[in-house]
Amino acid sequence: MKSILKLVCLAAVAFPASMPAQLVVDRQKYPDYDPTVRPDRSLLRYGSRPRLKGAPVPAESQRPDHVNNAATMYFPPIISQEGGSCGSASRIAYMFTHELNSFRHTNASLPENMYPTHFVWLLTYGNSGKDQFVQYVGVPSVKTYGGRGNSALFGYKEWDSQDYGWMTGYEKWHEAMFNRMWQPRSLPMNVGSEEGRNLLKNWLWNHNGDTDFACGGIAGIGVASACAQGGIPKTPANLEAGVVGQSYVRWWGTSVDHALTIVGYDDRIEFDLDGNGKAGEKEKDEVGAWIIANSWGGWANNGLIYCPYAYGFPAHSVTKEGGKEVRKQSGGWWQPELYYVRKNYRPLRTIKVKMDYSHRSEMLLSVGVATDPNATRPEKTIELHHFRWAGDGHNGDLNPAPAVPMLGRWADGKLHDEPMEFGYDLTDLCEGLDHSKPLKFFFNVDARTKSKIASRAKGSGHIYNVSIIDYEFDKDGVETPLELKSDDGVLPVPGGKITTVSGVVYGEQYTMPRNLQLKGTQLTWDAPQNCGHSVKQYNVYKDGVKISDTEKREQTIDGNGAYSVSAVFDSGIESQRLTVSTPVSVQTPNVAAKFNNNGFSIPDVFNDSYNNCTIEFWIKPQSLKDWNLQAGRWGQFMFHANGNGTFTAGWDAVGEKRVHAEGALKVGRWNHIAMVVNKSSFNVYVDGMGRGSVSGSPSFSGIGGFGNLNFWSGEDNGQDAVYDEIRIWDKSRTRYEILQAMNTEFSGSVLPQGLIAYYKGDVISIDGKPYLHDCVGAHNAPITNPDTKTYEEINSDKTWNTEVKGTISINNTRVTSPATVEAGQPALFSVTCPDAVKHLTWDAP
Numbered sequence: 030m031k032s033i034l035k036l037v038c039l040a041a042v043a044f045p046a047s048m049p050a051q052l053v054v055d056r057q058k059y060p061d062y063d064p065t066v067r068p069d070r071s072l073l074r075y076g077s078r079p080r081l082k083g084a085p086v087p088a089e090s091q092r093p094d095h096v097n098n099a100a101t102m103y104f105p106p107i108i109s110q111e112g113g114s115c116g117s118a119s120r121i122a123y124m125f126t127h128e129l130n131s132f133r134h135t136n137a138s139l140p141e142n143m144y145p146t147h148f149v150w151l152l153t154y155g156n157s158g159k160d161q162f163v164q165y166v167g168v169p170s171v172k173t174y175g176g177r178g179n180s181a182l183f184g185y186k187e188w189d190s191q192d193y194g195w196m197t198g199y200e201k202w203h204e205a206m207f208n209r210m211w212q213p214r215s216l217p218m219n220v221g222s223e224e225g226r227n228l229l230k231n232w233l234w235n236h237n238g239d240t241d242f243a244c245g246g247i248a249g250i251g252v253a254s255a256c257a258q259g260g261i262p263k264t265p266a267n268l269e270a271g272v273v274g275q276s277y278v279r280w281w282g283t284s285v286d287h288a289l290t291i292v293g294y295d296d297r298i299e300f301d302l303d304g305n306g307k308a309g310e311k312e313k314d315e316v317g318a319w320i321i322a323n324s325w326g327g328w329a330n331n332g333l334i335y336c337p338y339a340y341g342f343p344a345h346s347v348t349k350e351g352g353k354e355v356r357k358q359s360g361g362w363w364q365p366e367l368y369y370v371r372k373n374y375r376p377l378r379t380i381k382v383k384m385d386y387s388h389r390s391e392m393l394l395s396v397g398v399a400t401d402p403n404a405t406r407p408e409k410t411i412e413l414h415h416f417r418w419a420g421d422g423h424n425g426d427l428n429p430a431p432a433v434p435m436l437g438r439w440a441d442g443k444l445h446d447e448p449m450e451f452g453y454d455l456t457d458l459c460e461g462l463d464h465s466k467p468l469k470f471f472f473n474v475d476a477r478t479k480s481k482i483a484s485r486a487k488g489s490g491h492i493y494n495v496s497i498i499d500y501e502f503d504k505d506g507v508e509t510p511l512e513l514k515s516d517d518g519v520l521p522v523p524g525g526k527i528t529t530v531s532g533v534v535y536g537e538q539y540t541m542p543r544n545l546q547l548k549g550t551q552l553t554w555d556a557p558q559n560c561g562h563s564v565k566q567y568n569v570y571k572d573g574v575k576i577s578d579t580e581k582r583e584q585t586i587d588g589n590g591a592y593s594v595s596a597v598f599d600s601g602i603e604s605q606r607l608t609v610s611t612p613v614s615v616q617t618p619n620v621a622a623k624f625n626n627n628g629f630s631i632p633d634v635f636n637d638s639y640n641n642c643t644i645e646f647w648i649k650p651q652s653l654k655d656w657n658l659q660a661g662r663w664g665q666f667m668f669h670a671n672g673n674g675t676f677t678a679g680w681d682a683v684g685e686k687r688v689h690a691e692g693a694l695k696v697g698r699w700n701h702i703a704m705v706v707n708k709s710s711f712n713v714y715v716d717g718m719g720r721g722s723v724s725g726s727p728s729f730s731g732i733g734g735f736g737n738l739n740f741w742s743g744e745d746n747g748q749d750a751v752y753d754e755i756r757i758w759d760k761s762r763t764r765y766e767i768l769q770a771m772n773t774e775f776s777g778s779v780l781p782q783g784l785i786a787y788y789k790g791d792v793i794s795i796d797g798k799p800y801l802h803d804c805v806g807a808h809n810a811p812i813t814n815p816d817t818k819t820y821e822e823i824n825s826d827k828t829w830n831t832e833v834k835g836t837i838s839i840n841n842t843r844v845t846s847p848a849t850v851e852a853g854q855p856a857l858f859s860v861t862c863p864d865a866v867k868h869l870t871w872d873a874p
Contacts, residue, residue, distance in 0.1 A: 053284040053344065053359070066364050067663045069214035070628070070741055070813070072228055076238030081372055084240035092234050095270070097293035097320050099333060101244045103131040104292060105143050107332030110324040111178035112187050117146035118324035119249050119288040120159050121168060122177065124368045129208060131242045132370045140172035144208065147179050151186060151193045155419030160213055163368065165414045167205035167454070169196065184440040189422040191431040192438040195449060199381050202452035206376040211369040212735065216248070220341040221362035229365060230294050241372060248291045248365035250321075253344035255282030258329060262301055262308045270297040277318065277335040280345045280356050291365060292333070293320035300337050314339040376454040377501045378464070380472060381494070381508070383450045386522060388430040388488030389437075390421035391478045397471040398458055402533045407471045409637070411458050418479040425479040429487050448493055455497070460636065463605045464536040465560070470497055470511065474528045486524030493519055495530045502537045502602060509534045542567065542582075542594050545607045552584040554594050554607065562598040569594055570606065572809050574795055589614065591806020612778040613804045619774070621753040621790035621825035622801055625651070628742030628813040629801055634757055634786050638733035641761040645703035645771070647827060649751040650696050658694075659746040662735045668704065669746070670694055678704050678713055680729040688713040690720035699827055701771045706732045707761040717768040742813040753827055755788040755801075770864050774829040780805060781864040792822040833864045842866060
């Protein structure tokens with residue numbers, strides 16, 4: 030066993046966002062310490078997790094008094110970590126492995142069902158940490174990687190090595206793509222209260238009521254590892270529980286340096302924490318313990334230890350009082366980190382690459398896609414995690430970059446300069462695109478170094494193959510090579526430049542219906558373009574919910590909303606949907622949404638990232654206090670109120686990258702708030718007047734990539750206010766545009782361009798659950814708490830203009846057709862018009 034004092038711990042450990050000043054973090058052992066948490070407020074509602082199987086959820090009152098997930102077949106054997114890989118041992122070897130096996134109902138002791146630490150650990154200082162790997166890359170099995178820690182194939186190395194081995198072989202990378210998580214989240218409350226402890230116990234018991242899993246979840250924490258151990262005292266309760274003499278934490282060390290994993294709890298155990306000879310004094314919090322797994326082999330109770338609920342925090346501080354050492358809590362209570370499985374996930378479209386490069390940490394690899402086959406640049410681009418100036422152990426900052434080829438040094442001791450073959454999942458990149466239509470892909474090798482100073486680049490390389498593989502309809506994959514424009518079929522990759530390989534991929538033809546029209550209450554459409562498959566029926570949706578299926582090409586509709594039609598083919602495959610919306614009506618009378626410490630979530634609105642974006646709304650607070658009226662995602666985007674009426678917004682939840690608009694809010698008064706993101710600039714407008722801006726450089730630019738926009742609920746952070754005219758745009762609105770339209774409600778058959786979500790305050794019911802109605806149609810927002818005492822659609826005292834002021838002319842309003850239109854082929858027309866346009870018709874030439 031390695032000495033505790035020599036461990037280097039680079040764990041991504043979750044702590045409370047606000048910590049007492051006395052917490053000490055050993056940054057030599059833990060240099061990437063980050064106090065950020067990402068609370069999942071949905072856990073406040075037991076049984077709220079979406080389930081695939083629909084099994085009944087056991088009542089919370091049935092929760093047992095003790096659970097130990099480490100005793101199940103879904104938890105892997107205790108690991109002896111190699112080097113300072115405690116973070117990956119906790120999050121990958123334990124949490125990642127356990128969550129996948131619990132969902133899949135598979136045996137976690139088998140090599141094909143365990144996941145290695147070092148595939149992730151070695152990239153700790155490669156600009157892609159554990160959070161990015163579990164979300165975007167995936168992790169191969171221990172069997173595939175060649176070891177539970179270091180790889181018997183790719184060698185023994187540490188995170189700061191400059192030549193550690195990289196995995197090669199497309200099939201290995203493809204296997205990893207199936208093993209994925211959503212963004213790691215945190216418990217919404219810390220474990221210092223009974224409520225917070227119950228939330229964690231529910232997760233440990235049954236994933237907070239998610240019956241898709243075979244057992245409960247586990248959770249990650251961080252501690253000062255130099256703890257003192259004691260033996261659980263002999264009491265009747267402890268004898269009955271069978272834990273007498275087992276090791277428990279008497280106290281933690283003083284500086285945080287290690288990651289551990291909570292695997293269970295036991296409400297039966299009694300302790301004598303104050304040493305008065307009386308164990309189990311409930312008023313002194315001496316009853317109950319967390320069961321914690323370490324990564325030091327047979328340490329303590331064969332790798333596990335009990336931690337009293339009273340010591341559920343990262344460290345103890347030590348002071349002298351009356352000549353005696355006194356230990357007190359340091360660092361606030363744990364707010365553990367959780368992993369959420371991407372259930373039954375499979376990659377639908379991937380890229381396969383074979384290439385080499387002599388100085389790997391000079392490179393940034395990316396992939397883009399465009400819907401126009403003739404495009405010269407992509408519409409959407411992702412950077413490939415694992416290949417972001419990685420491989421020198423210093424985030425690509427060494428100058429010059431080490432002369433280490435992509436594959437690095439393997440277990441045979443040799444530097445391998447042969448080509449590396451790898452794959453990357455493009456499913457999320459292609460989400461929302463019509464896969465039956467041609468798509469143009471771009472693979473980019475940016476070899477200008479991280480500094481973007483081309484002259485620093487010393488490396489060179491070659492591309493031997495780039496291909497796109499489509500698994501959507503053929504599980505064996507349909508591979509389309511992209512052309513390498515080179516005489517010998519090998520494309521040189523010079524240092525200091527960007528090398529791009531592009532090509533068009535023609536998807537499997539399951540085409541959408543055409544010419545969807547809405548006239549009055551009659552929805553009609555034409556059959557899909559002939560694609561070699563027979564149409565079985567059409568599915569009709571309203572606001573994303575299926576309302577009927579029909580063999581006809583017409584449907585009578587009832588009520589306003591966004592109506593979509595898809596074709597279902599004889600093979601059972603469903604096409605993409607074609608959508609049309611009913612004209613948006615002027616509200617008479619105007620309504621607004623009133624929340625009493627409730628909230629709502631705008632789903633998927635920020636799945637994509639936007640360089641330019643505007644979020645605006647009218648708000649009338651019912652109360653103001655620090656951190657209420659809160660919305661956003663910690664560490665990515667956040668806004669909230671303050672007790673003095675200041676409105677705070679920015680990229681940071683805390684820190685300098687925020688704007689503070691003093692006096693922007695007042696109880697009982699309507700105010701218009703607009704937040705405008707223009708790349709690395711963040712501006713706040715109140716009632717159309719600029720109230721501050723902040724630059725995000727170099728850490729932040731644009732907004733998005735985090736999925737839902739959550740308006741939080743609850744007494745502390747929830748929405749205690751009336752909201753109206755909530756608008757989200759995919760462009761940066763100018764102050765003039767904000768002033769011109771903020772007192773007007775939009776209506777008609779044409780909504781302003783760039784509007785991606787629009788809420789006029791009306792509440793609709795979908796499957797018996799309340800939603801804020803999105804007039805654009807794609808993002809109806811579920812209200813967090815369906816109790817009607819906590820929300821209400823009210824007649825508003827706020828009135829609106831019904832016409833946007835502005836000039837409509839041939840200079841600013843036009844319809845653009847494709848350069849060529851072929852008979853029998855679909856043609857896409859585009860429209861440019863100002864906000865003032867409400868209806869638009871045109872004649873064919």
